[in-house]
Amino acid sequence: MSGEGREPQAIRKLGPGKLVIASHNKGKIVEIRELLAPYGVEPVSAGDLDLPEPEETGTTFVANAELKALAAADLSGLPALADDSGLCVEALGGDPGIFSARWGGPQKDFDMAMRLVEDRLGETPDAPRDAHFVCALALAWPDGHVEWFEGRVDGTLVWPPRGTQGHGYDPMFRPNGYDTTFAEMDSDTKSGISHRGDAFRQLVKAVF
Incomplete structure (x- = not known):
């Protein structure tokens, strides 16, 4: 397993073949597919396999990512990669945090969030x-083995939201050192500095 500030030491490598992306979030699936493209895996989404979305009962990003990855791996019989991510606002005590999607209501309306x-x-x-x-990224196998990796990016919130790229809270988040929000960046620029890109670089170093 891996955490912030620790060198990833994977017990198990991931070989070529199908990998379930344990998500029903279309924007997140697109981003993960792009990040996986160079590594010889064949991503299939949980939606493609009609896998249900498990209830996210964990109290941390890592716990929820593991829960989703293990459920998808168990039901599909394939390795599964799950992402649990969110926006943490210091002045709000870390909210919305693990409830980031739920702040958008049942329809996951991020304009409302x-x-x-x-x-x-x-x-x-x-x-x-x-x-x-x-x-937090969790990579699970059908036998219950899990590797996890956690990335982070710091920034400032802007208002009104800006940009049409990305998804979720991207239009109101300006990463430190940049004048543009995530939603104003092309995908390559965003992936080079984002929390998801950070976690993926750790995963790639460890398991491929």
């Missing part, structure tokens, strides 16, 4: 706008 974040920040005059994204 971003507005809710902005409204909550507005309740405190001069609230700092520091925030960070976290991405």
